[in-house]
Amino acid sequence: MNLPQFNREIAEIRNDRIRGASELARRCLAILAEAAETLPAADGSEFRQRLLALAAELAAIRPSMAPIGNLLWRWRARIGAANGDLKLLRRLAAEQAAALIALSRQAVTDCATHAARWLGPGRTLMTHSLSSTVLETCRLLGSQGLRMIVTESRPLAEGRRVAKQLSAWNVPTTYITDAQMGLFVARAEGVLVGADSLLADGSAINKVGTALLALAARECGVPFYVCCESFKQRAEDEPPPELEEMASAELEVPAWPGVSARNVYFDITPARLIDAWISETGVRQAVAAP
Amino acid sequence: MNLPQFNREIAEIRNDRIRGASELARRCLAILAEAAETLPAADGSEFRQRLLALAAELAAIRPSMAPIGNLLWRWRARIGAANGDLKLLRRLAAEQAAALIALSRQAVTDCATHAARWLGPGRTLMTHSLSSTVLETCRLLGSQGLRMIVTESRPLAEGRRVAKQLSAWNVPTTYITDAQMGLFVARAEGVLVGADSLLADGSAINKVGTALLALAARECGVPFYVCCESFKQRAEDEPPPELEEMASAELEVPAWPGVSARNVYFDITPARLIDAWISETGVRQAVAAP
Numbered sequence: 001m002n003l004p005q006f007n008r009e010i011a012e013i014r015n016d017r018i019r020g021a022s023e024l025a026r027r028c029l030a031i032l033a034e035a036a037e038t039l040p041a042a043d044g045s046e047f048r049q050r051l052l053a054l055a056a057e058l059a060a061i062r063p064s065m066a067p068i069g070n071l072l073w074r075w076r077a078r079i080g081a082a083n084g085d086l087k088l089l090r091r092l093a094a095e096q097a098a099a100l101i102a103l104s105r106q107a108v109t110d111c112a113t114h115a116a117r118w119l120g121p122g123r124t125l126m127t128h129s130l131s132s133t134v135l136e137t138c139r140l141l142g143s144q145g146l147r148m149i150v151t152e153s154r155p156l157a158e159g160r161r162v163a164k165q166l167s168a169w170n171v172p173t174t175y176i177t178d179a180q181m182g183l184f185v186a187r188a189e190g191v192l193v194g195a196d197s198l199l200a201d202g203s204a205i206n207k208v209g210t211a212l213l214a215l216a217a218r219e220c221g222v223p224f225y226v227c228c229e230s231f232k233q234r235a236e237d238e239p240p241p242e243l244e245e246m247a248s249a250e251l252e253v254p255a256w257p258g259v260s261a262r263n264v265y266f267d268i269t270p271a272r273l274i275d276a277w278i279s280e281t282g283v284r285q286a287v288a289a290p
Numbered sequence: 291m292n293l294p295q296f297n298r299e300i301a302e303i304r305n306d307r308i309r310g311a312s313e314l315a316r317r318c319l320a321i322l323a324e325a326a327e328t329l330p331a332a333d334g335s336e337f338r339q340r341l342l343a344l345a346a347e348l349a350a351i352r353p354s355m356a357p358i359g360n361l362l363w364r365w366r367a368r369i370g371a372a373n374g375d376l377k378l379l380r381r382l383a384a385e386q387a388a389a390l391i392a393l394s395r396q397a398v399t400d401c402a403t404h405a406a407r408w409l410g411p412g413r414t415l416m417t418h419s420l421s422s423t424v425l426e427t428c429r430l431l432g433s434q435g436l437r438m439i440v441t442e443s444r445p446l447a448e449g450r451r452v453a454k455q456l457s458a459w460n461v462p463t464t465y466i467t468d469a470q471m472g473l474f475v476a477r478a479e480g481v482l483v484g485a486d487s488l489l490a491d492g493s494a495i496n497k498v499g500t501a502l503l504a505l506a507a508r509e510c511g512v513p514f515y516v517c518c519e520s521f522k523q524r525a526e527d528e529p530p531p532e533l534e535e536m537a538s539a540e541l542e543v544p545a546w547p548g549v550s551a552r553n554v555y556f557d558i559t560p561a562r563l564i565d566a567w568i569s570e571t572g573v574r575q576a577v578a579a580p
Contacts, residue, residue: 156443166548167548169299175549178468179444179498208467212506258460
């Protein structure tokens with residue numbers, strides 16, 4: 001992999017509006033695995049230095065998505081501590097990337113298994129945006145009488161991809177605009193969303209509109225669950241990231257003079273609106289207010 | 291006006307997604323004024339009977355929009371009580387319709403005058419959907435440092451018409467998707483929305499998403515104001531109307547098997563989330579909770 005190729009990959013991940021945080025983190029690891037095999041270097045030391053620099057660059061491009069930083073940090077820690085010649089380091093870097101990709105995939109599967117067991121059969125659930133853990137949970141519960149309520153998720157309407165997939169799995173689905181979430185959440189027995197990051201206090205960064213849905217769910221007494229791998233957890237000492245804003249062109253409005261179209265992609269659902277967190281290790285319920 | 295013409299007018303009002311409740315109420319009165327001049331009838335008694343039947347039909351077609359029922363009820367009361375020959379009744383019916391149209395227009399103007407005085411200069415306000423009283427308020431405050439935050443209002447995006455008009459009035463405007471309302475309401479000093487109906491307890495029926503915005507405003511401590519004419523008030527003994535649902539085709543999603551696309555147009559903002567009601571008679575503030 002040469003530098004122009006790497007920069008194209010970087011740009012692709014930066015502009016990706018479709019894939020979730022975990023999927024993009026695995027894509028970053030796959031890029032590093034490829035770079036590990038092909039990056040030109042005179043010796044092991046130069047190789048390690050150049051590869052770690054690429055990893056640092058990748059780790060910084062999607063600040064709202066904690067697993068990219070977390071998985072790459074683990075990978076960097078392993079490579080940074082390794083000794084050996086160029087050939088050995090190439091193999092080690094590729095193997096470690098593959099191992100972390102497998103670990104991330106397994107974590108998604110385990111999250112969904114816990115979520116499906118916790119939620120149980122015959123439920124009507126609501127979700128917002130597209131989450132791989134939520135989709136996998138729906139697949140597991142699809143033959144057990146699950147019904148879903150799915151929001152559109154403007155501007156790019158990931159909700160359409162969710163609805164199409166649920167249709168393929170024969171899950172009866174209600175599809176609504178984002179503005180209707182307050183009306184329809186009362187018909188759900190629970191809300192299940194993924195997250196791009198979890199802050200240290202349990203607050204969840206996810207597609208914009210999630211915090212609104214959590215407010216509406218609390219208003220109706222409908223429990224609100226966040227299901228994501230522990231790779232989504234940000235450290236205690238990390239400040240909340242800036243919420244990424246994408247091109248306003250996605251809103252497809254004319255350029256009226258004096259009108260600024262805004263397209264912030266994420267919001268923060270405060271921990272006090274979350275009733276349980278589901279990860280690959282199990283379910284953690286919120287402590288009831290005294 | 292013959293029956294096919296009248297039925298076309300009825301269908302147009304039933305399917306209208308653009309005009310607000312007051313504007314459609316005035317359109318109903320204009321239709322009755324036209325019918326008053328042209329409706330075939332042998333004598334005054336037959337004329338009155340036929341005209342009142344048309345009015346009753348018009349009054350029922352948009353249940354979420356109180357002013358249609360209220361203004362037509364006033365008109366019917368005047369015509370029902372009138373005596374005279376056919377010629378006199380024709381003139382009276384047309385005159386009464388014109389008088390109520392003028393009264394409705396004046397009420398919108400007076401609402402906006404009160405709202406502009408109450409809100410004052412130099413404010414950043416947020417709105418959802420399109421309201422004629424809110425737009426008129428913006429026109430009045432446009433030269434006084436007003437800044438607006440406007441939501442898209444899916445599915446038909448009335449927010450675009452609002453943004454375009456604000457641009458023409460040189461009001462600096464931020465345009466956002468509905469899902470971003472929770473993020474941006476914190477930047478507003480107040481939320482100002484219209485209503486299609488007010489329930490007896492002060493709860494407001496308005497474009498779907500309004501109740502979500504009110505929840506988000508309360509969460510951030512931003513005051514939430516409803517500005518509408520008293521013709522929007524429903525009577526104490528009227529049950530809340532069924533919330534109108536429009537064609538799911540407006541969501542422009544494919545017909546996936548097992549997926550039902552829903553398009554409910556209105557929601558109810560509970561009175562406890564409203565800080566003040568502004569009408570043509572002035573401003574009524576909510577009583578603070580004890």
